Amino acid sequence: MTIDRSINLKNLKYLIAGLLAIAAAVVCLNVFFIASLKNAMNQEADEYLGEISEHIAAMINERVENGFQTLRTTARSLHLFDSEEEMQSYLQVVGEENNFSRITFIDPEGNGYASDGESIDTSNEGIRKAMRGEENVSDVFVAADGKTSVFYSVPVYENDDSVAGVLAGTSSVETLKSFLDVESFGGEGFSQIVDYDGNYVVQSDNKNAVKGYDNHFTMIENNGTLEGGKTIGQVREAMAANERGTFRFDNRNDGVTRIANYISLAVPDWYLFSIVPLSVVSAQTQVTIDFAIAISCVMIALFIVVLFLLYRNYRKSNERLETLAFVDPVTGGMSRLKFEMEAEKLIRAADPNVYAMVSLDIQKFKLINDSFGSKAGDRTLRYIAQVLEHEIRHGELSARISGDTFSLLLKNAPAEELGMRLDRIAEKINGFNLKEKSKYILPVVQGVYIVDDPALSMIVIQDRAGVARKSNKTNSGKLVSRVFYSDVERIRMVREKEITDKMERALENHEFVVYLQPKYELEHDTIAGAEALVRWDDPEKGMIPPNEFIPVLERNGYIVELDLYVFEAVCGMLRHWLDKGQKPVPISVNLSRVHLKDSAFLMRFREVWEKYDIPADLLEIELTETLVFENMETLIHIIDEIHKIGFTCSLDDFGSGYSSLNMLKDVPVDVLKLDRAFFLGDMGERGKRVIEGVIDISRRLQMGTVAEGVENIPQVEFLRQARCNMVQGFVFSKPVPMTEFEKLAFGRPAGEDWEGEP
Structure with missing residues (x-):
């Protein structure tokens, strides 16, 4: 019995020693595991923070590059x-x-x-x-x-x-x-x-x-x-x-x-x-660690359970981190960061035009917060998020981006089908107060960008949807209004090609109409001249402003034909006035820089002038100031040729660019036209002195002066005192058709048989 008891005691000691060894091993393992877990959690926290920092840095760098x-x-x-x-x-x-x-x-x-x-x-x-x-x-x-x-x-x-x-x-x-x-x-x-x-x-x-x-x-x-x-x-x-x-x-x-x-x-x-x-x-990690230490000290025998609990809590901590980073605190849905990360994965893996990015804004949402409080506003935002989550399909995403703005990544569809789907979403969003006695709607403004280039950054993709939404000007009083992003450069190129394709037909059909803007002589308060300006009366689109088609025609070279067209129309108009017994006033026509590419271009103008047989001093050729700096020698030669024919010559837009008084001694023009920039806003005393100086120098050089863009009587009176010859601007008249000009200049139309065509 003693031997058995001794053996049992020995076995007990061995058991205790074994248990203590196991306990010590478990404690050591727990300590090691807890330390490793803490390091892993710290490393993972660092990595999470690094990913967020890298994403924000990428957005900032993209903005700087843009x-x-x-x-x-x-x-x-x-x-x-x-x-x-x-x-x-x-x-x-x-x-x-x-x-x-x-x-x-x-x-x-x-x-x-x-x-x-x-x-x-x-x-x-x-x-x-x-x-x-x-x-x-x-x-x-x-x-x-x-x-x-x-x-x-x-x-x-x-x-x-x-x-x-x-x-x-x-x-x-x-x-x-x-x-x-x-x-x-x-x-x-x-x-x-x-x-x-x-x-x-x-x-x-x-x-x-x-x-x-x-x-x-x-x-x-x-x-x-x-x-x-x-x-x-x-x-x-x-x-x-x-x-x-x-x-x-x-x-x-x-x-x-x-x-x-x-x-x-x-x-x-x-x-x-x-x-x-x-x-x-x-x-959460600290709670887990404290809990694990307590369990390891009190229940060594249950170290497997402890390990299991540690692992479980580790997973929970992981989920907590993801929740903090990727869950919207108001709606419980995706955060903006999570949406952008997931949307980027889907878009990168898709072909062009597979997805549509939708920026959705709730108009008048502030009324809910102001009327019912922020809690009611948050409930409404959660309801909207639930509607969007219910409406999206597999492979689509939705999230609140900020305030009352949401983003949707939807599978693309024909415009009508996609529009009907977005209309339905707007209707369901407004179901939040159907049970209320006092119902009101929250207008939904949508901007849609069809992702035609999956390689674009998420910033650009979302910006394009946002640009479309912000450009919406038609949402007043409507439940839903929507604008699709349009590529401005593509539209411009299409428009330019359309203008180019129509040009020859427009010239043949006399769609270009010559308008005249009177020049008023200040000494005698009479109309002493006019500038010929062109307008395009398109039979399909109506009147097209010059700033829309003139730059296009200068780039494709058609401006040469248009200038000649206008010149012939002016010659025909002057011939008409002479035949009707009127005393014509000189008319000035603009000459594009494109003409300088052909040294013999004036021959065509001379042929037109000789065809109508009108006094040469009734025609004035306007050259822009920028021509001076492109080729001074060529310009002076052209002015000499203009004078040889008998036309007068004026320098337009003086003061609009790099004007130099020094160039006036070299450019032998007859008339100097002061640019409208001189008369914008308050001229000020210094501005007035400059204008007076330019007019005085022009007079000493025996050049006439015309002030362009004059819009009020005080400016007219100042120019009269400064001895400016003529004024051209809205203060007297905007550009008008020929018949209206005849009433201003002659008191009545010169006749009914002239249609203003060359």
Whole structure:
């Protein structure tokens, strides 16, 4: 018995020792597992934050590249404009459509021509770099409108690839703020843009961002320390080498440890810092770890269960991270980040025109929040999200993007079928208050982009749907209104081809109509001349304005035939007046620069003039100021030939571009036409002195003067005192048909048998 008891005791000792060994092994395994789990969770949290940071950086880089691309495209178009006014209007439109508060052309002499007409400082380093052929983004500065802004600067090239100036676009850094507000980690995470020195370029408004600092590194140094022995200097060295990385830092003031991920951006010396409190990503992990330690200490025998629980909680923690990053906190559906990631996968794997991106906005949604409170508004947003989720099919997506704006990625279908589907969605969205006594509708505005290029970035794809939605001007009072994105360049090319195809027929059918704008002589208050202007009366589209077809005809060369057509119409009109016993007034006709390609072009004009046998001094040839700078020698020769025939010659648009008083001594024109740019807005005392000086010099050179674009009586009186010869502008008359001009000039039509055709 003693031996048995001794054996049992020994066995018990062995059992206890074995159990203790097993327990120790389990404890060691648990400790090792917990430490490994913590490292894995930290690494996974770092990776999640890195993915989000990389996605935001890609969106910002895409926006910056779009800004450069807009300026490059605009720069290649500047040579098409003959006047500063046209160029300024064009730059203003481009700026409004592409989030530039101002676009400025700076010539090599440092003169700036801004889209808003304001002067700018053209001496900054960014513009000097662009003058050397380097595209760049300037340092941050405070613009005239009070917004923190940057310059995007690109060189403008001449045909010989030399730099002819700089095109600079002023863009508020606030346009980048929407990318920093991408929902992540349930709104606890945030991103900021800093420069190499740590100064904030764009600072986040997130509740977790420490306020009151202008410098990110100063904020860290004053409030906390970096973990793992890292220093700000090491971080800056990694940034300078364009390395990306992650570090943790403890905030002494609030006791919160934060994870920070940094990545360089496309703009030199710009870096994106994405930050999230460690507690957000590790809260569930910490619960799991504490629970596992307690179980391992109390129930060693159940270590398998503990391991199972750890694994289960590990999975839950994973799901929690995904929920924070990929679930919309209001609707419970996809977050914007998740939508963009999933949509990109579907679009990249599909052929062109398979998918349609729809941007959907609920109009008057603010009424719900104002009338019933934000909780009712959130309930409505959840209802809308549920409707969209119910309506989408396999391989389609829906998500709330921001506020009351949603995005849908739908399978494409014929326009009518797709439209009916989107109409049905709008009707179901408005089912949220069918049971209410006081029913009201929420108009739904939709923008649709058929994804014809799957290689485009998600930013561009969503932007095109957004552009279509924002361009909707017909949604007033309607349940649903919809606009499909249209490729402006494609439409322009189609329109240009249509004009080209119609040109010969239009000339043959005399669809081009000559209008006359009177020139009023100030000394005698009479009509002393007129300018011939052309209009296109298309039998299908009606009256087409000159700015729509003249540039096209100048590019394809048809302007030569049109100019001759107008010249012959004017000659016929003057012949008609002479035959009816009227005393004609001289008529001026415009001459396109395209004529200069043919040194003998004046022969055709002479043949037409001789055909109608009218006094040569009744005809005036108008040359644009830009011709002076293209080939001065050729231009002077042409003017001499014009004078030999007997026609007078005028220089149009003086003051619209690079006007130089010096050129007046070399260009022997008879009349100088002051451009309308002189008379825009308030001329001011300095402006008046300039105009008086030009008129006085013209008079001394025995040149007549005509002021164009004059629109009010005070300007007329000033020009009368300045001894300007004639005025042309809306203050007296817009361009009118020939019969109306005859009533103005002669008091009655010259006859009924003239139709105004050559």
